Amino acid sequence: MVALLSIGWANLVIVVAVPTAAIAATMRWMLGRTEKAVDSYLAQRMTTMANRQDVESIVEHTLQTELAKQRELYSTWDRQSRWTFTKDVLSQILTAIYSLQKAEIVYRTESELLDLNHDPKRVTDAFVRSEEIQADFSRLYGLAVMIGAFDVAKVVSEIRVTLIRLGDHASEEREKIVSNAAHNLAELAAMRLGYSEGASSERPAETRRD
Numbered sequence: 001m002v003a004l005l006s007i008g009w010a011n012l013v014i015v016v017a018v019p020t021a022a023i024a025a026t027m028r029w030m031l032g033r034t035e036k037a038v039d040s041y042l043a044q045r046m047t048t049m050a051n052r053q054d055v056e057s058i059v060e061h062t063l064q065t066e067l068a069k070q071r072e073l074y075s076t077w078d079r080q081s082r083w084t085f086t087k088d089v090l091s092q093i094l095t096a097i098y099s100l101q102k103a104e105i106v107y108r109t110e111s112e113l114l115d116l117n118h119d120p121k122r123v124t125d126a127f128v129r130s131e132e133i134q135a136d137f138s139r140l141y142g143l144a145v146m147i148g149a150f151d152v153a154k155v156v157s158e159i160r161v162t163l164i165r166l167g168d169h170a171s172e173e174r175e176k177i178v179s180n181a182a183h184n185l186a187e188l189a190a191m192r193l194g195y196s197e198g199a200s201s202e203r204p205a206e207t208r209r210d
Contacts, residue, residue, distance in 0.1 A: 082147075083193075089143045090189040093156060096133055096140055097182045100159075103130040104175045111170035127168060134160055152188050155181055 107126035114123050137160045144153035159181040166174055189195075 086147045086149070087193055089140075089147050090149070090152065090192060093140050093144065093152060094182075094185060094189055096136060097159070097178070097185050100130060100133045101175075101178045101182050103133055104170075104178045108170040108172065108175055123170075127170075130163075134163060149188070149192060152185060152192070155184050155188070 103126060107123070107130055110123040110126045114120055137156055141153050141156045141160075144150070144156055159178065162177055163174060166177075
């Protein structure tokens with residue numbers, strides 16, 4: 001009876017041991033496949049993340065490059081616009097002072113001819129023309145201040161005040177004052193626009209457009 005039980009338990013152990021080993025082997029096989037699957041997934045995930053980071057890096061770099069280009073273009077446009085506006089203002093001022101200079105010459109000439117029984121209306125017309133040009137100096141003074149050309153604005157203001165002080169009597173002094181003012185304004189304008197030698201110019205450099 002004991003012998004039979006011994007044999008029976010041995011067979012039972014063998015029978016039980018065999019499935020247990022098979023299960024363990026199966027578990028190890030499944031675990032191995034799972035680890036490979038996880039490793040493969042993680043590797044693919046890391047590759048995807050790396051690719052996404054590369055794309056994001058490229059996009060960011062491209063964006064920063066384009067922004068830098070746009071800033072440079074705007075800066076160039078802004079400098080060019082300011083220089084063009086300054087040139088236009090100074091051109092208006094020089095045109096006015098040269099017109100005034102011509103008007104003063106005509107005024108003095110017509111006044112001198114008046115003593116030779118010349119038409120007094122021509123003297124009046126010449127004086128009115130001079131006054132009309134001077135009347136625009138307030139606007140030109142404001143424009144000069146707007147562009148920061150305070151030296152130009154000072155000359156424009158002084159010429160107007162001086163002519164008012166001298167009154168309406170035509171003289172070589174009036175003509176000389178206007179002539180000197182025209183010369184000074186021409187030099188100041190040339191310096192501001194960079195047309196004179198040794199001038200500190202705000203004129204923008206020529207830019208290349210690809």
